[in-house]
Amino acid sequence: MSRSPITTHILDTSTGQPASGVPVTLFQLNDTTNEWHELCAADTDADGRLIDWLPAALAIAHGTYKLVFDIDAYQSQASDAPAFYPYAEICFRVLDDNHHHIPLLLSPFGYSTYRGS
Template structure:
């Protein structure tokens, strides 16, 4: 597998703009414990398509990737540069990778709420 099977982005729905410079961490559930796989910060488009360490999946067969994952967003880092204080200092999205399709995990964000969906 040549490309990371998991990507994400953040859109600030209160302004209609991407959320840049948000620290994000990717974890995998192994033996009931979360293992850090990679981390990064969103770019000016609010996206992470390349994590700081993509080596965790490069030598695995696609079916070996099937597991439970978590994407953790440090929202305080984003809201500190805005006049509106954050109600949610962080968000965690837990999901299962159960097939070989690409998994895009977007976060729609405002000062007092957030939502997500399975992206493409």
């Protein structure tokens, strides 16, 4: 299994379990038009990860990106109550050619992120 240059992992901190089946979309910002363009979308696997989800032909250029996590879709699987935060959007910059891992820690009334390894 190959690893994409941008990966993510979601942990539901209220259960201590990976958040599987979460729809995630990756966008890239066009600096000229200031518009977001969708690059790919997938659902997290049973371990809450997306590690091989970018098309092989897609080159990740230096620039600004955004991951959009559909928390409402995940929450509707776990509970009858809608999510307080229906979406989590994480914007980040790719300024080098290294791998970029962007984890999301999720709870019913909050979320946090950091640059992983």
